[in-house]
Amino acid sequence: MVVRDYLADDAEAARRLEAGERVYTNSENALAWILERVDNPVLTDAIRLFKDKAAMREKLAALNPGLFYATVSREELDAVNVADLPLPVVLKPSVGFCSMGVYVIGEPDDWAEAVSDIARREEGWHARYPDSVVGGETYIIEGFIAGTEYAFDWMDGKTNGNLDLDVLKAKMKDYAQMDCSVSPYTDDTGKAYDNYQLIMMDYLTYGE
Numbered sequence: 001m002v003v004r005d006y007l008a009d010d011a012e013a014a015r016r017l018e019a020g021e022r023v024y025t026n027s028e029n030a031l032a033w034i035l036e037r038v039d040n041p042v043l044t045d046a047i048r049l050f051k052d053k054a055a056m057r058e059k060l061a062a063l064n065p066g067l068f069y070a071t072v073s074r075e076e077l078d079a080v081n082v083a084d085l086p087l088p089v090v091l092k093p094s095v096g097f098c099s100m101g102v103y104v105i106g107e108p109d110d111w112a113e114a115v116s117d118i119a120r121r122e123e124g125w126h127a128r129y130p131d132s133v134v135g136g137e138t139y140i141i142e143g144f145i146a147g148t149e150y151a152f153d154w155m156d157g158k159t160n161g162n163l164d165l166d167v168l169k170a171k172m173k174d175y176a177q178m179d180c181s182v183s184p185y186t187d188d189t190g191k192a193y194d195n196y197q198l199i200m201m202d203y204l205t206y207g208e
Contacts, residue, residue: 014038028097032132051132054094054140069142077118077139082111088144095135100125104144 008016017023017038025031031047038044049055054071061069068086071094085105091114092102101122103114125134 010037017043028133029130032130035132047132051095053092053096054138057140057142067143067145069140071138071140073138074118074136077115080111080141082108085111085141086143089141090144091139091141093135094138094140095132097129097133100134101139106144 014037017034018040020040020042023034023043028051031051035044035047049059054069057069061067068089072080082105087108088104088106090102090104091111093100096102101118103110103117105111105114122136126136128134
């Protein structure tokens, strides 16, 4: 049997994604390429929704109708009247990554400090990442929710029982002090998918 490396060119990659083939990437930087070249609204609309915090907040608004949120342009940040905000709030780019540009505003003076910090750092953010990963045009302001934040990762694929998740759990504990639990995925009908794993990591607690 002959095994060779194969790298699809741009045209073939776009064609296969437009045909509905799955895509896996280890970096969000690849999203810009997909959005620019692939005509597959199911895929591209999902990418935009999941990357745009303002759009996602609008989509999920009915789940927590009392949660304050608003969007402002980058140019409007200096003009925001902090007295009108139900502090504490969180300020963050509508499109972001790795907590860049995320600030908890607990006191009125925190706002000016956050905007000043954005002005100092934003050029570096945009030099490192495309706009599809870290945007700078729109910011979202939303109510602060105290509690524990849970991160859920989806291990998607046929592992044939060979996926050693104990290594993942040990590494997460040692490296990031994160407790990680793993369970087979079961849908709303009770059907279990043994080849898929739902990985839950409890990693940050706020305001308690």
